Amino acid sequence: MHQEPENKSETKKVSMSVYIGSLLAVMIIAIVAVASVIVWASPDEQEPVGNQTVLDSPAGTPATESVDFQPLEELYAILMTHYFEELDSEGLIEGALEGMADAIEDPYTEYLDEIEVTSMDEDIQGSFEGIGAEVMKEDEYVRIVSPIAGSPAEEAGLMPNDYIVEVDGESVADMALNEAVALIRGPQGSTVDLLILRGDSEFTVTITRDSIPVESVVFELDETDPTIGYVRITNFNQPTYEELVTAIETLQDQGAEDFIFDVRGNPGGLLTAALELSNIFVEDGQPIMQTQTRDEEPYVYLANSDLYGEFKFEGDAVLLIDGGSASASEILAGAMSQSADIPLIGTPTFGKGTIQSIRDLTGSGEIKFTSGRWLTANGDWINEVGIQPDREVAMPEYQNFLLINPEETYEVGDVSEEVRNIKGILDALGYDVGEVNEVFDEPTEEAVRAFQEEQELEVTGTVSGPTANALIDSLRELIQENDTQYEAALDYLMGNE
Structure with a gap:
């Protein structure tokens, strides 16, 4: 049984990426972000992450059983000395690391080089420049989980479950996600051509990259009934809790009594934000979610105003969900439904129920690997299933029509x-x-x-x-x-x- 540590006396000054204890998500990247729940803590406030603690040892933990690395050493020596052209030793090592991660055949486990580590650190801080879409690698395609609200990807008409086939004429079939992302990335104002597969049809869309504003909460009163407030949560970032509290209080001051909360198309974000937002709706002492690592019993997160914030929502509410609601959005949906009895309306969520952790490697790289799973408040594992709405309501069929090539x-x-x-x-x-x-x-x-x-x-x-x-x-x-x-x-x- 895992227990919540009673203190956090030990802190270490290390890079920001070390503090990403768990990624309950696909991956997050600035231009092409990913359905995710990211755990981050400042150097002075490292927090345990469910059943795991922040990993601060660059060398890692020794293997539990003896492994013969001699074949790897022999292959490295043969290539470095006998290949007909001179080779880059660092490139060979990185290739071996990437191959080992790929051998697991887990789309959420991958080796991150120095550039990718820097990119992820920037993304966590909210620095977005690119097309603004959350993606994951699926078979030979890059699958769009959801375009970010107000992004070039959304304005271009990209939709959840679209598949990127080619980037500027180059197939992504044999690329790792980070390689495809490197192609899609680019400076503000530049363009990228994406070959998109939607259903049985393919079409090309040209998108002008931009700086993606980080706006995690937008809100307004309903036009027909000003006693109903509408709050859309577009991401789970560091300021999201305060933004949501402000939104609710502002709308209440304007006369709102009941609320429609909306996480449709929300790919996730910080786990701490998911816990803080869930805590707004769940009574102290009631479960929010659970995490479970290998061979261990689940650890249950309980609502706690001292840990996650004092603000509590009172009133009637519903939560809108769809297939683009992933990870942190699903944590919130599960908590609101199962522990706060708030109905869910829409279509089933994305279904991302595994936990990813990041750990430093010797040198400048890192490994992101699946280290566990998360469960809803009731202990349900929603991976590849999603959370089912209390009332299933589809959007009109014409929502799925394709873009038209203006050329x-x-x-x-x-x-x-x-x-x-x-x-x-x-x-x-x-x-x-x-x-x-x-x-x-x-x-x-x-x-x-x-x-x-x-x-x-x-x-x-x-x-x-x-x-x-x-x-x-x-x-x-x-x-x-x-x-x-x-x-x-x-x-x-x-x-x-």
Whole structure:
């Protein structure tokens, strides 16, 4: 049985990355971040992480059994002395380290070199520059968990469960996640071309990289009922607890009595933030979550105002979730549902239930490895299953329509899946295209003309350039105006169910 340590008398001045005790997540990266729960503590306030403590030994713990490393040494010597060209010794060592991590075949275990360590440290501090999407490696693709709110990725129309196939024409199939991220990264103002797979269709999107603002909580009163406050939590960062408290108190001062909290598309963040936010809704002494390492009993985190903050929420509330709600979002959802009896509305969450730890290696690299799992307050392991909503409500089908390539021209006589997509968008916007199929026929042309006239565009009856962009913008507005999950939450709070 693991016990909560009674003090934290020992502290060591080491690099910030050492203090990332556990990553209950895929991985977090600035431009292409990852569904995650990160544990971080300042050098003066190192905290135990569930069943594990912050790892501060660069050399690591000796192996428990004897291992013969002679074959590795022999191979290194042969290559360094007999390969027909001179080799970089550090490159060979890093390759061996990467290979050992990859041999586990765990997408969340990987060797991090000095550049990647520096990148992760910057990300934890909230320095985002790139496209702004949370991703993970899945088979030969890079899977988008969720675009960050307000990011270039979101503005370009990327969605959870899109797959990146190529970056600037280079396949990511044989790349580690960090290698793909290195390609997608880039300075603010530069562009990157991503080949995206969505369902059975592929399309290319050009995204202009930007500095991604870190805004973890946004809020407002409902337009139709000012007694209902809406709070969207976009990430779990260091200031998120204070931001959420401020949001709730501000809305209450404005007259809000009941609340809709929203973690849809939220990939996670700091574990400490997940505990602090959960503590807002759970009575002291009640379970928030559990962690479990190999051969050990689960350690239970209990709500505690002295540890996680004194503010407590009172009133009726619901929480919106979807497939982009991951890790820290799932911890919060589990705690609110199981320990605070707050209903969940939406679709099942992402399902990330393993714990990753980071440890320094001799030299400048680090190893991120899966060291355990986390459980909900009731002891449920949601890995690859997700948390199920109390009321499952899907978003409209047109939410899944694809982007339209503005560099292509679609006209009468064309037959393709792209045409089906265009007709689907026009149909969703209320234009008569007849049957939604792959054929760009005369009814489709007339619908395009009507759309162009209404948008004050050049009336050509073909789709390209400004017309393609206007169709996507109109679709995005339609989705925002028809948030079926939010409407279901309103109905619940207003007693209309």
